[in-house]
Amino acid sequence: MPRSAVALQGEGAFVATRRPPRSVAVVALAAGRGKRMRSATPKVLHPVCGRPSLWHVLRAATRGARPSNVIVVVGEGRRQVEEAVRSWRVRPEPTFVDQGTPLGTGHAVAATEEATQGADDVLILSGDDPLIGGEHVRQLLTVHRRTKAAAAILTTVVDDPRGYGRVIRVGDELIEIVEESEATPAIRKIREISTLVYAFRREELIGALPLVGRDNVQHEYYLPDVLPILKDKGEMVAAVAVDLGGSLGFNTRGSMAAVSSVMRARILEGHMRGGVAVVDPQTTYVDVDVRIGPDTILYPLTFLEGATRVGAGCRLGPSARIVDTTVGEGAEVTFSVAVGSRIGPRASVGPFASLRPGTVLREGAKAGTFVELKAARIGRNSKVPHLSYVGDAVVGEGANIGAGTITVNYDGYDKHRTTIGDGAFIGSDTMLVAPVRVGKQANTAAGSVITRDVPAGALAVERSEQRIVRGYRERKRAARRKQQRGEAVQPEEKGGADRG
Structure with a gap:
C-alpha cells in the first residue's frame, strides 16, 4: 500500500497515513472604483448573464479550490459589496478587509496578511473576471502543487492583446511578463496574456510583498511585480494557459458586453449538451441560474432570466421574455412576457400576452392574444383567448373568458378579487366589477357590467334595451x-x- 507518511502506534505497529491537503485562502479583489464604467454601482456588482461579476468569481473560487477561508477586499462601495456578498450565502462565510486608500493590487493583497494566516496557499482573483470557472481554478492549483512552484499565474489567449503584458514561457515555467511599452515587435505579436488569477505559497507571497516598489506611472504597488522578485530568489513560477473565449475581465461597458457574450455562449453550449435545441444562439439569452429540460426548443429572441425553470418539451419564442417563472412540460410561450409566474404543463401563452407577478396557469390553460394577467389563477383547461385583462382573480377549471372581458379590480384605493367558478362562460365585453363571484356553470351576457354575484348555472344580463x-x-x-x-x-x- 503506498504511503506518503507513516505513524508509529504501539510497539512494532506502523499505520499508513496521508499527508493532509494544503489549505487554501481565497482572496477576491473587489475594491476597484470602475471609473470607466461611469456608474454608481461598484464594478464587481455589474451583472453578467443574470448574476454580478463577483458572484461568478466567488463561485469559481469556492468550487475549484474548496478553501478554508474566503477574504473579500473592499473599498469604495463597501456597503453595497458586503450586502450583496452576504445575500449569496457563500461558504465558508467571507471575511471583509477594507483596503483603505487604494494603492494598487499589491497593496490590496498586503491588506489581507492577517486574514490569510493559517493557510498554506493563497488563491487571488479579481472580482471583475467573471469568465474564470471552477475548472480553471482547479487546473491552476494542480500545476502549482505539481511543479512545487512558489507562484502560478493563469494566462489566456485573447483576440486583441493591446494594453496587456505578454507572457514568455517555456513549458509550464513563466520566464517573463513583458509590458507592451517595453515589448519588441516580435513580442507584441504574442496573444497570450496574464490574468489577475494567482496561486501563491503564502509564506513566499508575504515575504515578497514588502519588496514591491511604487516606481511606476501610477505610483502603486502592483501584484505582478511579486513574480520577478520570486524568480530572482531562484523560485519556480508556473504559467497555466486556459481558454477564456478570447476575452478577459472588463473595465468598460464595451468590454463587459464582450465578456457577457462569451459567458452566454458557454451557458447555451451547456444547455445544448443537455438536449435543448437553440435555433439561433446569437439571438438567444439565458441567464446562469436558468434550468431547462431536454427536448425544449428555444426560438430566436428568447430571453430566459433569473431563476426561471423550464420543463421538458417546451416551445419558447420567438420573441419571449420569461423572468423568474416556472414553465411546465410541453408548454408554449410565443411573442410574450412572463414575470414571476407559473405556467403549467401543456399551457399556452401568446402571442402578445403579458403574465405579471403572481399569475398561475394550470395544466392546459390558455392566455391568448393581447391578454394581460396579474395575480390571477387560471384553472385547468380554462381559456382567456384574447383581448382581456384578468387581475386579482381566481378562475376555475374549464371556464371560458370571452374577448374584451375585464376584471375591474381597483376602486382607486384597494384591489378586490373576482372569482369565476368551474365551467363558467363569460360573454365578450363583460365588465366584472370586483369584489364579485360568478358561480359554476354560470353565464354572463356579452356587453354586461356585472356588479353582483351570479349564482351557479344562472345567466346574468346587465345592459339597457336596444333603441x-x-x-x-x-x-x-x-x-x-x-x-x-x-x-x-x-x-x-x-x-x-x-x-x-
Missing part, C-alpha cells in the same frame, strides 16, 4: 345644412327616438 332611431341620418344632415346657412336649428330637428 332604434328611424330617419336619424337624414335629420342630422338637414340640421347641418341649416347651421351652414346660419339658420336656427330646433332641438327636435337634431334627431328623435322611436322604439321599434
Whole structure:
C-alpha cells in the first residue's frame, strides 16, 4: 500500500497515513472604483448573464479550490459589496478587509496578511473576471502543487492583446511578463496574456510583498511585480494557459458586453449538451441560474432570466421574455412576457400576452392574444383567448373568458378579487366589477357590467334595451345644412327616438 507518511502506534505497529491537503485562502479583489464604467454601482456588482461579476468569481473560487477561508477586499462601495456578498450565502462565510486608500493590487493583497494566516496557499482573483470557472481554478492549483512552484499565474489567449503584458514561457515555467511599452515587435505579436488569477505559497507571497516598489506611472504597488522578485530568489513560477473565449475581465461597458457574450455562449453550449435545441444562439439569452429540460426548443429572441425553470418539451419564442417563472412540460410561450409566474404543463401563452407577478396557469390553460394577467389563477383547461385583462382573480377549471372581458379590480384605493367558478362562460365585453363571484356553470351576457354575484348555472344580463332611431341620418344632415346657412336649428330637428 503506498504511503506518503507513516505513524508509529504501539510497539512494532506502523499505520499508513496521508499527508493532509494544503489549505487554501481565497482572496477576491473587489475594491476597484470602475471609473470607466461611469456608474454608481461598484464594478464587481455589474451583472453578467443574470448574476454580478463577483458572484461568478466567488463561485469559481469556492468550487475549484474548496478553501478554508474566503477574504473579500473592499473599498469604495463597501456597503453595497458586503450586502450583496452576504445575500449569496457563500461558504465558508467571507471575511471583509477594507483596503483603505487604494494603492494598487499589491497593496490590496498586503491588506489581507492577517486574514490569510493559517493557510498554506493563497488563491487571488479579481472580482471583475467573471469568465474564470471552477475548472480553471482547479487546473491552476494542480500545476502549482505539481511543479512545487512558489507562484502560478493563469494566462489566456485573447483576440486583441493591446494594453496587456505578454507572457514568455517555456513549458509550464513563466520566464517573463513583458509590458507592451517595453515589448519588441516580435513580442507584441504574442496573444497570450496574464490574468489577475494567482496561486501563491503564502509564506513566499508575504515575504515578497514588502519588496514591491511604487516606481511606476501610477505610483502603486502592483501584484505582478511579486513574480520577478520570486524568480530572482531562484523560485519556480508556473504559467497555466486556459481558454477564456478570447476575452478577459472588463473595465468598460464595451468590454463587459464582450465578456457577457462569451459567458452566454458557454451557458447555451451547456444547455445544448443537455438536449435543448437553440435555433439561433446569437439571438438567444439565458441567464446562469436558468434550468431547462431536454427536448425544449428555444426560438430566436428568447430571453430566459433569473431563476426561471423550464420543463421538458417546451416551445419558447420567438420573441419571449420569461423572468423568474416556472414553465411546465410541453408548454408554449410565443411573442410574450412572463414575470414571476407559473405556467403549467401543456399551457399556452401568446402571442402578445403579458403574465405579471403572481399569475398561475394550470395544466392546459390558455392566455391568448393581447391578454394581460396579474395575480390571477387560471384553472385547468380554462381559456382567456384574447383581448382581456384578468387581475386579482381566481378562475376555475374549464371556464371560458370571452374577448374584451375585464376584471375591474381597483376602486382607486384597494384591489378586490373576482372569482369565476368551474365551467363558467363569460360573454365578450363583460365588465366584472370586483369584489364579485360568478358561480359554476354560470353565464354572463356579452356587453354586461356585472356588479353582483351570479349564482351557479344562472345567466346574468346587465345592459339597457336596444333603441332604434328611424330617419336619424337624414335629420342630422338637414340640421347641418341649416347651421351652414346660419339658420336656427330646433332641438327636435337634431334627431328623435322611436322604439321599434
